[in-house]
Amino acid sequence: MDNDIAWQNELARRARIYEDIEAGHRFEGKMTAIDYAGMAALTLLLVVAFWIWGA
Amino acid sequence: MTDHVTHGGFAAAETERAEAERNRAAAERGDAPLLPSERLWGFWEFTYANSALAIATWAFLIGGSVGLFVGPKEGIAAIIIGNIVGVMLTALATTPISGRYGIEQFIALRSQFGYNGSRVVYVLAVVVLTMGWLAVLAMMFGRSIDGLTALSAGEAANPTGIKMIIAAVGAILVTWFIVAKGPTSIKFFNMIVSPALVILMIVMLYLILQHRSFSELLAMPALAPPFEDNTLNFIIAVEVNLAAGFSWWPYIGNLARLTKKERTAFWPNIVGIFGAAALGEIVGLLAAVALGDSDPTIWMTKIAGPVIGIIALLFVAFANMTSMANILYTSIVGLRQVGTASIRAISWGAILFLFCVIPLGLVVFYPQMYDGFFIFLVWTSALNSALAGIGIADYFFLRRQKLDVRSLHAPQENGPYRFWGGFNPIGLFALAVGFGVYVLVFNPQTLASLPIFKYLTASVPSCLAAGTVHYVLTRLFARGRGWGLYP
Numbered sequence: 001m002d003n004d005i006a007w008q009n010e011l012a013r014r015a016r017i018y019e020d021i022e023a024g025h026r027f028e029g030k031m032t033a034i035d036y037a038g039m040a041a042l043t044l045l046l047v048v049a050f051w052i053w054g055a
Numbered sequence: 056m057t058d059h060v061t062h063g064g065f066a067a068a069e070t071e072r073a074e075a076e077r078n079r080a081a082a083e084r085g086d087a088p089l090l091p092s093e094r095l096w097g098f099w100e101f102t103y104a105n106s107a108l109a110i111a112t113w114a115f116l117i118g119g120s121v122g123l124f125v126g127p128k129e130g131i132a133a134i135i136i137g138n139i140v141g142v143m144l145t146a147l148a149t150t151p152i153s154g155r156y157g158i159e160q161f162i163a164l165r166s167q168f169g170y171n172g173s174r175v176v177y178v179l180a181v182v183v184l185t186m187g188w189l190a191v192l193a194m195m196f197g198r199s200i201d202g203l204t205a206l207s208a209g210e211a212a213n214p215t216g217i218k219m220i221i222a223a224v225g226a227i228l229v230t231w232f233i234v235a236k237g238p239t240s241i242k243f244f245n246m247i248v249s250p251a252l253v254i255l256m257i258v259m260l261y262l263i264l265q266h267r268s269f270s271e272l273l274a275m276p277a278l279a280p281p282f283e284d285n286t287l288n289f290i291i292a293v294e295v296n297l298a299a300g301f302s303w304w305p306y307i308g309n310l311a312r313l314t315k316k317e318r319t320a321f322w323p324n325i326v327g328i329f330g331a332a333a334l335g336e337i338v339g340l341l342a343a344v345a346l347g348d349s350d351p352t353i354w355m356t357k358i359a360g361p362v363i364g365i366i367a368l369l370f371v372a373f374a375n376m377t378s379m380a381n382i383l384y385t386s387i388v389g390l391r392q393v394g395t396a397s398i399r400a401i402s403w404g405a406i407l408f409l410f411c412v413i414p415l416g417l418v419v420f421y422p423q424m425y426d427g428f429f430i431f432l433v434w435t436s437a438l439n440s441a442l443a444g445i446g447i448a449d450y451f452f453l454r455r456q457k458l459d460v461r462s463l464h465a466p467q468e469n470g471p472y473r474f475w476g477g478f479n480p481i482g483l484f485a486l487a488v489g490f491g492v493y494v495l496v497f498n499p500q501t502l503a504s505l506p507i508f509k510y511l512t513a514s515v516p517s518c519l520a521a522g523t524v525h526y527v528l529t530r531l532f533a534r535g536r537g538w539g540l541y542p
Contacts, residue, residue, distance in 0.1 A: 010078050011087055011465070014460070018156060018157075019460070028091065029316025030316075030318070039321075050131070050136050051132065054128050054131060054133070055129060055286070
């Protein structure tokens, strides 16, 4: 029982840390529009280039 | 008095340290979110870990299967196109969540399917997939051993004979024994096997290029094209690779939670998983087409001669066992996370053995599965592509990249992610729609397809359909019912 309460407290502590980070907009290395544009461009480039080359 | 107080202070500090260590270990097992300070991997560490997972013997098998449908030039194009799309969508659906919140993948999945629904998804996506792969890899081990003994005795190999079955059964039992001993032995094998597989690929590529020039290889035909329509054969090859890309869905989220940042959780998948898997598949494809057989246990002996062939087969045999140990361990750890109290009460060794019973049955009673293994792989994409679509729609478009970490880890029975008896009917319906669309567009068993398949493949429409259905129905019905804390 004590263990369970201690574990619930630990979960609450960890959740609180993430809530504070989120409230303060302090997530490090957050993906931005540049990342999403980069992944779309890379995918498109490889698909088109290899389609033209190989298909 | 002072000594007594100091002693007591040390003891308290020691207890606190031990408790912090216990909590961190529990978080690493997935019971709690990992804090940013507890994450282990930067960009290159994650890239290395990803590559180790991707560079496995199955890459040879998938590459060889591609060679059945198309020649090397089209095959390389299919490998790149299928893998980049599959890996990109899968990574997008799973890794930004884990990278941001340090959360276990199937706990995060409670927000999409409910706490019982995530169990259903686990059984479908992880258990079935892993059991199939265990059987296929065990048979590959058995075939390697059969090839080895035949090569040593100067006889012809019998890849479906009794020797193969005995060796495959032995491989599963030894894997069970290794995993029952714990994860340390698995890590040790990984450190040796992954770099050695890279060397093996380079040696094989060198030997292939000794037989034929690269331009000769590119001009070679497919081994067994099923249709006269080359475009259709090419799209099937793309579909096999999309399936390979989507097949990482059950595994990469839980690796990404060990990374320090969200961006670090995503991009290494493109370098590690896409790059390494594509390289291995291309070697498998070139070898298969150059030597006229898609089975790596056969082309390796043909290409390398008896001495290097024996070494390569021996190595591949044991590399398979490492792959088997990895996926078995990951699946059982996950099973204990999503399992009920009665499942968690089963001992580690017993639950591992129970998990191995079906793969053992497949090896003994259905060894033909090995030759049509790509059919099995493509079936898994019917599920994984839909899961990726739902994941992207839910996290990016419905929740706008915000999860309630507290509610996801709290007792679920009365929490916001209980949906309807622990199941989110919308998420599960969207999954069924995605699966249905896939099978309607392309039947992996018969290879029958609708005309649209030639333009869109089957995985992409399945992913889009599942994501759209999940988005629209959630907007229409979930928020009004207070399901799932949607904003």
